[in-house]
Amino acid sequence: MNLRIQVEVMRKYGTTEKDMPFSHQKKLMHRAGFGVVEQHIRMSQLPIENIATLSGSVRQVRHGVAFGYGSATGLTSVVVARKTGCAVREDYSSKIAETLLSLSVAHDKFLQASGIRTD
Numbered sequence: 001m002n003l004r005i006q007v008e009v010m011r012k013y014g015t016t017e018k019d020m021p022f023s024h025q026k027k028l029m030h031r032a033g034f035g036v037v038e039q040h041i042r043m044s045q046l047p048i049e050n051i052a053t054l055s056g057s058v059r060q061v062r063h064g065v066a067f068g069y070g071s072a073t074g075l076t077s078v079v080v081a082r083k084t085g086c087a088v089r090e091d092y093s094s095k096i097a098e099t100l101l102s103l104s105v106a107h108d109k110f111l112q113a114s115g116i117r118t119d
Contacts, residue, residue, distance in 0.1 A: 022072075022093050025079055034081040039093070041067075045076040058111065065104040072097035 020028075026037045046067045049060040070076035072093050 022077060022079060029079075029081045033083060035084040036082045038080045038082075039071070040078045040080065041071050042076050042078050045070065054116065058116075061107060062104065065100055065107070068100040069097050069104070072100060 022039050026039075029037045047063045049063065050056040051060050067076060
């Protein structure tokens with residue numbers, strides 16, 4: 001896709017590279033000549049709960065899992081690309097996201113099985 005078409009698409013749909021999953025951004029940045037593409041957590045996206053109660057603690061754990069999932073998929077993270085001669089690291093983001101999601105499901109099942117109410 002040429003630059004003119006890309007600019008038209010961005011204007012028409014209001015989208016940028018920030019709306020892309022991290023794995024896609026990373027591939028494009030490597031193709032553009034960046035040697036290292038890193039993904040960092042955006043801490044301002046993590047809601048904070050009062051953990052003095054069980055329900056608050058459970059909500060904080062859920063926020064943490066959702067935050068981890070969002071970070072792993074690139075939805076709540078900062079991407080840094082550098083033009084260096086460093087080797088390309090393998091992308092584990094989808095595996096991390098799947099693991100965090102299964103942890104969340106297991107946590108909810110544990111709470112249900114234990115009879116702990118979280119609402």
